[in-house]
């Protein structure tokens with residue numbers, strides 16, 4: 001996993017509530033057995049019409065968002081299915097930072113596992129961002145994870161918090177499986193004391 | 204000792220290490236695996252030269268992708284085949300028990316776990332699937348994880364977890380005939396919203412919950428995730444123990460009484476405090492029907508499609524308008540005037556034997572409306588055989604339903620079972636998201652009885668008024 005410390009990028013606005021992972025990556029694209037290549041299917045059913053043509057009315061199809069790497073969206077983003085294909089698709093399509101008033105738990109957690117920074121801001125600030133992007137006041141944002149700040153070139157400034165351990169892991173791009181494997185002695189000790197009835201009979 | 208909730212007891216039992224300011228290292232007793240969210244996890248293991256720590260605590264099945272018809276013929280969808288083949292290969296290589304397509308125990312992962320007796324009180328259970336919350340009905344701490352965490356559990360049998368908060372959802376009173384566990388959970392979600400329980404583990408308590416069967420409890424815990432919760436739990440009791448006794452993977456008889464003595468301690472202590480609390484009375488709950496594109500957008504069958512302008516905030520009005528537009532519904536339309544094209548009875552929410560019995564009772568000696576296409580997809584091959592033993596398949600087939608093999612099927616439409624554009628479906632599944640059952644498809648979530656009644660009449664009906672009279676068997 002790549003560490004993320006500072007990020008500057010073009011910001012896109014998707015002002016919808018409860019965007020679920022079925023929309024982020026529709027199920028017909030879950031059949032791949034690799035982690036890569038999902039970006040082309042991001043928001044597929046919204047981005048394209050039934051004939052596979054881009055739908056000009058979909059917010060993220062604006063040409064100015066082509067190179068966007070920061071997504072500002074609505075509350076309860078990423079609800080529904082646990083599919084990690086959702087953050088894979090976002091990352092593959094170039095999004096490294098998401099800004100929303102709230103997230104669904106599993107999605108939020110999956111972001112950290114993939115080096116995506118999900119920033120939580122109060123609804124009022126998120127709404128402000130949406131309108132600034134809409135009126136082209138904000139085109140790019142600077143994110144500093146170490147300082148916990150978010151700024152643009154025209155006077156927007158906000159601070160955000162990430163729970164310290166998660167922040168530490170993102171800043172250092174840590175492999176948490178390796179960390180758990182170091183606890184082998186405690187795990188073994190625990191396993192020796194598990195109740196017998198939790199062993200699964202082989203029949 | 205400080206009084207603790209059921210969740211806290213199960214949590215505490217599984218914490219291996221807890222450093223200040225860091226997530227806990229939590230031991231996992233049972234890891235369930237399916238074909239869609241696991242291939243990249245196994246690939247990750249290989250990439251790092253890691254093995255599966257406890258193949259004996261890992262069990263796999265195929266459910267999301269599998270065909271529910273013509274099983275003996277080769278599958279035509281090559282990408283699905285690749286995914287199933289990958290699972291076979293991974294399970295062989297790492298020594299994991301797999302219930303594959305030909306297995307008599309194959310079925311939806313959340314249906315077969317309990318059915319086999321793998322799901323037990325006090326266990327920690329994970330699966331790369333959000334509806335893992337189903338298993339909480341047994342007093343297990345069960346939650347869905349992403350693929351990176353699937354890999355983590357395969358490699359270490361542990362997870363790094365932040366401790367969630369707790370929420371009590373207490374259902375007092377008694378359900379009326381024709382009102383089911385599905386209606387309870389839909390009513391809870393309509394009340395607290397799809398993010399109402401975010402960051403929490405729900406414990407369902409109260410008289411109405413205690414009276415439910417294990418299968419009904421599973422329906423409730425299953426949809427905890429639709430309220431945003433990490434997991435749902437119900438304290439184990441005699442209903443739980445008698446369901447489990449004698450199941451193939453449950454503890455042997457010698458261990459069973461010892462286990463029960465331990466499991467009886469898995470109740471919330473008097474005086475324990477939940478972070479949040481919601482109370483509903485079961486007798487106030489009517490059959491529910493969702494009208495929108497999020498499980499919280501639901502109402503009672505006796506109501507009407509809502510008016511967007513009646514919602515307090517502009518953003519709510521906007522989402523309601525969008526949802527009604529997608530669903531092709533006009534505000535003010537009585538729910539019972541909504542006509543359906545398709546009926547789906549299935550999914551890990553409502554595809555167990557009792558669900559099929561309830562639906563069959565409504566259908567018996569009647570015909571599916573001529574403009575409706577209806578199907579029943581049992582949750583597992585075992586459920587299918589048990590239903591056939593009771594002759595339920597004859598009732599469904601005679602009425603004009605299709606009777607399929609088990610799998611996720613039209614719950615998420617990854618196989619060939621799906622809705623066409625603008626087709627409207629009464630579905631016993633758990634998600635009514637845009638396109639969930641097929642691009643442009645319109646899903647209304649309901650109970651099995653409500654789905655069965657809609658199939659017969661061609662539109663929603665209040666199943667409480669179904670003939671023959673309630674006394675003759677409904678509820």
Ligand code: SF4
Pocket residue numbers: 266267311312313332334550551552610611614615632633
């Ligand atoms: S039946 Fe539906 S909700 Fe349940 S595991 Fe399958 S796809 Fe998921």
